[in-house]
Amino acid sequence: MTDKVPPLLRNRDFLLLWQGSAVSSLGSNVSTVAYALLVLALTGSPADAGFTGFVALLPQLLFQLPAGALVDRWNRKRAMIWCDALRGLTVGSVAAALLAGHLYLAHVLVAGFVEGTLTVCFRIAASAAVPNVVHPSQLALALSRNEARARGAAMLGQPLGGVLFGLGRAVPFLFDAFSYLVSLGALLMIRKDFQVERPAQPGRSGQLGHLGQLGQLGAEIGEGVRWLWRQPFLRTTTFLIAGSNLLFQALFLTVIVSARQHGGSSAAIGVMFGVAAVGGVVGSLVAPALERRLSMKVVVIGANWAWALLVPLLLVVRNPYLIGAVYALMCFVGPVWNVVISAYQLAVTPDRIRGRVLGAAGVVAFGAVPLGSLIGGLLLSRYGADTTVWLLAGWMALLAVVSTVSPAVRAAPSLTEATPLEPQPATAG
Template sequence: MADPVTGTDVPPLHRNRDFLLLWSGAAVSFLGNRVSAYAYPLLVLWHTGSPLAMSAVSCAALLPLLVVQLPAGALVDRWDRRRVMLACEAGRFLALGSVVTVLALGAFAPAHLVLVAFAESTLAVCYRLAERGAVRNVVHPTQLPPAISRNEARGRAAALLGQPGGVLLQTVAHWAPFAFTAGAHLLSLLTLMLIRRPFQERRPAGRRALRQDIAQGLRWLNGHRFLRAALGFLAAANLLLQAVPLALLLLVKEEGAAKAAVALIVGAGGLGGVFGALTGGWWERHLSRRTIFVLGLACWAVLTCAMVWARDPVLLGALFAGTGFVGAVFNVVGAVVQTRATPDALQGRVVGVSYLLGSGANALGALLGGLTLAAWGPAVTLLLVGALLTALATAAALAPALHTRHDLREGPVTP
């Protein structure tokens, strides 16, 4: 097995064999995951016609994002990352393969699909936590920003292609999306087996109770002033932004635009996210973290308010693309800061807590956004979201925790 990348052995990313294998394997895995995520509710709706059954499967697929993140982070930090990722891909291949088999035999059981959706999503959480920690061990520290930027673009592209892919494959055969996803996980498994470098540093001996490991990750993150404050602001912003796509749908409907307008707006948001991810490394190198953070929140506020007066689908799509761009830049910069600062042995726990805090309240945001839209309509809702985002940007500009002089570019800190 090869040694970790050192200062005297720094191939460019496009010639870093292990990074390319890790990146490409995760790319097909994430794409398969997005395809199946959109295929689950369509399959249930086709076979049962029941909104309740459809929501049960969707809930099963989303539930691990809320309940599995913390224990999964602790377990990933205990285990070998490569083995975790191999086990996750093998498990997802078998789970999706069981759906293909059942459908090919002409059978269908909603309970089976609920179990598969929960299992696949749980394994996806573990895979993602292990993959984030593995990246820093297959690239040189100076290449971490562009590597994470490419990873974020990969995830955005998978989300952009996954929705139409899941729908189109469903029209070919009901089992086709799940066969595609199973094949993607098998291909990802094969790429993992070809990687030579270790995915982690040497771990200290000894093991504590799981709750103690989780508590250690929470304490570390709580002790990092910038990350703690940034996650708090982003959690609030993400909660508010859940109402934006719902409001855009209502605006388009009020204007009597065709359904193609919705596809245009959603697609533009995805493209904006891809472009933001690809340029995230540039922003990280040329602006301070505080500047990126405050400026991004302010841009979200301006873009959201501007949607109130933009009725043309092309203009709405451009504004929505801007929100996706900012979100992707945030993800890249935040991931670089977190990955550099966090000790290797704590990566899983800290990333799990970050994911949970950053997006755990999204479901609540969608619910509150729906209630606000029902009460006041899309224009007032967008103005309210814009005003609250403006308040967040102002608070962030004044927050002492974001005015840190400590620059994490020198490398990770020790616990």
């Protein structure tokens, strides 16, 4: 007779990890808004504000692969602790410079880039750690709680960032620095290891020179990329995620422009995104129940067609609150997709290469985000909001058709039967 698995809410280590990450995510959302407001206040240039956001997002494209390989080499918990400590110092330096009256745009750009780089490493380590903190039967539930955490932090943090910036320019950055200290403290209290015991491997203890170390790191990255590529379902869904990320990043700016053109105030636009965030939170809470009732094939095909049908509605609704309601339906679908696909990916990926696989998937999925922002801006400048919505609707319809006819999706495996799939040895030719 097997021991009964305690409820997730009684898993002390998971709760510490969740609570610490929730506070730091709230702080990150606060500072994200504050960075844009700060650059506008310093330079008065929307172009500078946009460039600052691009620099902060650039690590998502540059460092997913090396961060994944390093997370598989290092002790994941220790890496996360260092990331929190250094992120806190980085954001704290912005607050200190503001209080001293000597902050320059270059400082903001460097701080955003450093914080973004550390966040990539932290996120990959945290995602890879989840299967080692919770029971396999609770993996989807744990991921749904993480989805709710992320979306709740965005819902609360973005308005809070504006409020705190109004109290004083340094206040939101002090808040963010403190949030990293809270996360660090939570990590220090967690007892479980974040990875299985790994055998010592040659070349990792300093025997190789710098070129040898770089070559081995490249080989390790290649192992993760090859593993992902050899999984047809994960390979296909990774590219589908990239396509939808591109769409939503372009759509974010599009709905703002559309709401503005139809008389929406800044406050109404804020409420619009607040309503959308509620849809995401609700979706993340019901995701475990839907995961138990729907096959992965139904989730993938259904999510893409739901988005394809919802995007054109933005041509019909004009009121910012109705736009928010349509956007909320789109955000409701997202967590179900994320929980189901992420649970399967984590379940079938061997622990020793999990960071590299997450990095390989992340460079495709998150690399589309800055591209979507760039494409959205170009389309809006050239064609206007309505034509941009039509073009994005066509793009989403194409993704829905691809998901429907894809053999890998139609033969999607079952999450309940997922077991780690060891990498195959590389073959010549």
